[in-house]
Amino acid sequence: MTHQWQRWLGTLVLGWAMGCGGPHAPRVGDNQLVNGSFESKLSGWWVATDSEGGTAQALSSSADEGALGLALFKGTGGWGSMVGQETAPHSAGQTYQLRARLRGQSGGERVSISFHGQGFEVETGPQWQTVEQLVFLPEESKNTTALISVTTDRATVHVDDVFFAPAEVEQGEADKAPENRVHNGSFESGLGMWNFWSSSDGQASTSPDARGSGYAGLVLSLGASGGSSVKQMLAEPVQAGEVYRLEVRVRGARGGEAVSLCLQVNQEPWDGPCLAVPVTDAWGHISGEVTIDEPFQDEPMGVMVSLFSEGSVQVDDVVVVRVQP
Incomplete structure (x- = not known):
């Protein structure tokens, strides 16, 4: 019992030394995107595809919440089908939280979410899921682009509630x-x-x-x-x-x-x-x-x-x- 008590006490002291009061979760600011829930159809978003037959549509059947959501389809060939929009500038060394609700038509579709060249890829399931990640932006930029892309051939992904916002994180x-x-x-x-x-x-x-x-x-x-x-x-x-x-x-x-x-x-x-x-x-x-x-x-x-x-x-x-x- 004495040995266990000493070990617990040592762990407690180390915890105090490494960060008193416990970790502080990131403080997330306001969404920098307009029409992130696609309730105004594709207003504010541009569409691009290098695949044959690729499309982007605002449909009621693609909504997780509200009246409309995005149906993003990649045809054959090329890299993908995407929607994007320009956002406000950011400073060097800033962190952003990227978040969206996704559902694949069948499951297994690959989706890329990025902001100014930083982001992540996920594989969708047939049920709605929230995907999110913090990204670090090392350089200042006055021309920043938010992108959502589907990269799987002949695949449809449903997208809703897209959220890109600056986040304050505790320094290590x-x-x-x-x-x-x-x-x-x-x-x-x-x-x-x-x-x-x-x-x-x-x-x-x-x-x-x-x-x-x-x-x-x-x-x-x-x-x-x-x-x-x-x-x-x-x-x-x-x-x-x-x-x-x-x-x-x-x-x-x-x-x-x-x-x-x-x-x-x-x-x-x-x-x-x-x-x-x-x-x-x-x-x-x-x-x-x-x-x-x-x-x-x-x-x-x-x-x-x-x-x-x-x-x-x-x-x-x-x-x-x-x-x-």
């Missing part, structure tokens, strides 16, 4: 780190700016339960074999001889999970320096320096966090800082 330690080259390194804006890859049944998501600091953190999982990774391309290329400091917070579900933090070129062979990350079942803060030994010259490179063993880990506060020259 990586967001505050001077000279950090990683955007959304504390995962406060979901997986915005990060790309996920897995060779098996791995998954990546964000959760307040996975936070090391701020509001949320990354949950990275893997099945029996292969690997799961999240990767973000850095804005500036690297040069041979440069030295970088890499930092990350990690906690394993059991401890002992195989995790690495790497800088990696985005082409074969997938070269670049790595740090092996020791993992326990308590939060650990790992920091180390790596050198660009390969003869790179203005080479685009990304930072990658990978899990190579079965199980799951929580990841937060990814930092990449150039320290030399």
Whole structure:
């Protein structure tokens, strides 16, 4: 009993140190879209398709709530059928919440939702579902476009209650780190700016339960074999001889999970320096320096966090800082 009490007390103290008062959910502003529920038919929206027979219509049979909803159909060939509209400008480093109600005609249709080049893809079901995600917008823009696209051939998707709004998110330690080259390194804006890859049944998501600091953190999982990774391309290329400091917070579900933090070129062979990350079942803060030994010259490179063993880990506060020259 004494050992359990000491362990609980230690966890409580760590929780106070990592963020007193618990996480604060994002504060979401007003919808930036006009006619997001399609009650005024397609007023405010433009339509485009490069598929044969693609259409967009406001129909009563496509409504989740209200009188009308959008029926978006992709024919054959091309990339997709889409609707879009221009919105107010946004500043650099702003987060937006993208949300919509979707239903596939049969289920399994692929839909892309994006804002100024940042967004996500989902697979629909035959019943109405809410899909939403926070996206991080690294650059200022005065010409921003909201897009909804169906990319599956000969498929109809019903859309209603589309909502794109600015969101204020709690900053984590990586967001505050001077000279950090990683955007959304504390995962406060979901997986915005990060790309996920897995060779098996791995998954990546964000959760307040996975936070090391701020509001949320990354949950990275893997099945029996292969690997799961999240990767973000850095804005500036690297040069041979440069030295970088890499930092990350990690906690394993059991401890002992195989995790690495790497800088990696985005082409074969997938070269670049790595740090092996020791993992326990308590939060650990790992920091180390790596050198660009390969003869790179203005080479685009990304930072990658990978899990190579079965199980799951929580990841937060990814930092990449150039320290030399």
